[in-house]
Amino acid sequence: MKQEILAKRIADVIQQNGRPMHIKEIASHFPDKPESTIRGRLYTNLKKRFDRVARGVYMLLSGDGAAFVVEGDGRNLAMFEDESVDAIVTDHPWEDEASNKGTNRVFDKTYDHTSFRYTIEDFEEKARVLKEGGFLVEILPAENEQNFKYLYEIKVMAEAAGLNYYAKVPWRKGKCVYNTGRKSKNSEDIMFFVKGRARALRPDKQRGGWMSGTSYMLPTEFDFEPISPKKRIHQAEKPVELYEAILEAITRPGEMVVDQFAGSGNLGRAAMRRGRIGVLFEILKENVSRMVQNLSIPEISLQV
Numbered sequence: 412m413k414q415e416i417l418a419k420r421i422a423d424v425i426q427q428n429g430r431p432m433h434i435k436e437i438a439s440h441f442p443d444k445p446e447s448t449i450r451g452r453l454y455t456n457l458k459k460r461f462d463r464v465a466r467g468v469y470m471l472l473s474g475d476g477a478a479f480v481v482e483g484d485g486r487n488l489a490m491f492e493d494e495s496v497d498a499i500v501t502d503h504p505w506e507d508e509a510s511n512k513g514t515n516r517v518f519d520k521t522y523d524h525t526s527f528r529y530t531i532e533d534f535e536e537k538a539r540v541l542k543e544g545g546f547l548v549e550i551l552p553a554e555n556e557q558n559f560k561y562l563y564e565i566k567v568m569a570e571a572a573g574l575n576y577y578a579k580v581p582w583r584k585g586k587c588v589y590n591t592g593r594k595s596k597n598s599e600d601i602m603f604f605v606k607g608r609a610r611a612l613r614p615d616k617q618r619g620g621w622m623s624g625t626s627y628m629l630p631t632e633f634d635f636e637p638i639s640p641k642k643r644i645h646q647a648e649k650p651v652e653l654y655e656a657i658l659e660a661i662t663r664p665g666e667m668v669v670d671q672f673a674g675s676g677n678l679g680r681a682a683m684r685r686g687r688i689g690v691l692f693e694i695l696k697e698n699v700s701r702m703v704q705n706l707s708i709p710e711i712s713l714q715v
């Protein structure tokens with residue numbers, strides 16, 4: 412009974428705070444109790460009352476979706492324990508001028524300095540934190556004469572890290588076709604990888620239960636209007652509906668999805684709408700402030 416009262420008091424503290432909290436922060440509200448007691452209450456109520464977001468960081472389980480923002484380097488996934496993340500959905504910054512022209516990846520010095528090329532270590536880290544059977548979704552520009560080798564390398568590196576090619580679904584960006592000289596362009600590629608064998612998200616209509624694979628048959632293309640330049644808060648902003656379709660395919664409600672390069676934070680909006688928990692990394696301070704406004708959530712830092 413006493414234990415229940417302490418769990419309730421911890422829940423009240425996290426609720427008043429309005430964001431996930433590190434265990435040390437929680438413990439500072441209970442100076443008469445050793446940290447081990449607090450940890451004990453959190454552990455015994457895990458998945459009932461609390462959820463663990465990262466090493467030492469706990470949030471209140473509400474049944475609703477949630478999103479929070481980490482200001483920092485999304486390539487550094489050290490805050491996550493092995494096999495603790497249900498899915499990663501991300502859109503890596505791009506430096507190739509040709510693939511930016513005429514698309515929403517307008518070449519811009521403000522984020523060019525944050526662009527990079529993936530290495531095998533990036534994929535090993537993604538594979539480490541993902542749960543077995545979990546999906547990694549990489550949003551990549553359409554192939555062209557400048558980027559095709561790198562796009563191929565990405566798939567090879569992913570496979571070498573144990574993230575198997577599952578599907579490629581182009582995102583057709585509405586009706587507008589961008590004129591880039593001789594070639595027209597209006598798509599990006601959504602790459603689905605899976606750690607090992609895909610988890611079972613597909614209902615088995617004949618025998619009941621679940622079959623391996625995404626929750627619904629992936630379409631030949633996603634068809635969502637891009638956000639108009641006037642309404643965009645980030646030049647590479649993806650529509651929330653696109654993210655919702657992806658989240659529905661690869662996760663269940665209540666699960667945690669990480670966006671390593673979040674930009675506008677629209678993945679977080681999709682997570683909140685669909686009852687998922689989004690953890691969003693962004694390295695540029697000005698993007699973080701805009702993202703927090705976009706998400707209407709209190710500004711938080713999860714550096715632990």
Ligand SMILES: C[S@@+](CC[C@H](N)C(=O)[O-])C[C@H]1O[C@@H](n2cnc3c(N)ncnc32)[C@H](O)[C@@H]1O
Pocket residue numbers: 483484485486501502503504505522525526645647648649650671672673674675676677678692693694695698
């Ligand atoms: C392609 S944009 C993402 C756009 C996003 N998908 C959206 O819908 O708004 C990539 C973002 O990653 C950020 N970024 C670049 N390097 C980063 C890093 N190492 N860690 C976290 N964010 C980074 C950039 O500032 C940029 O906002």
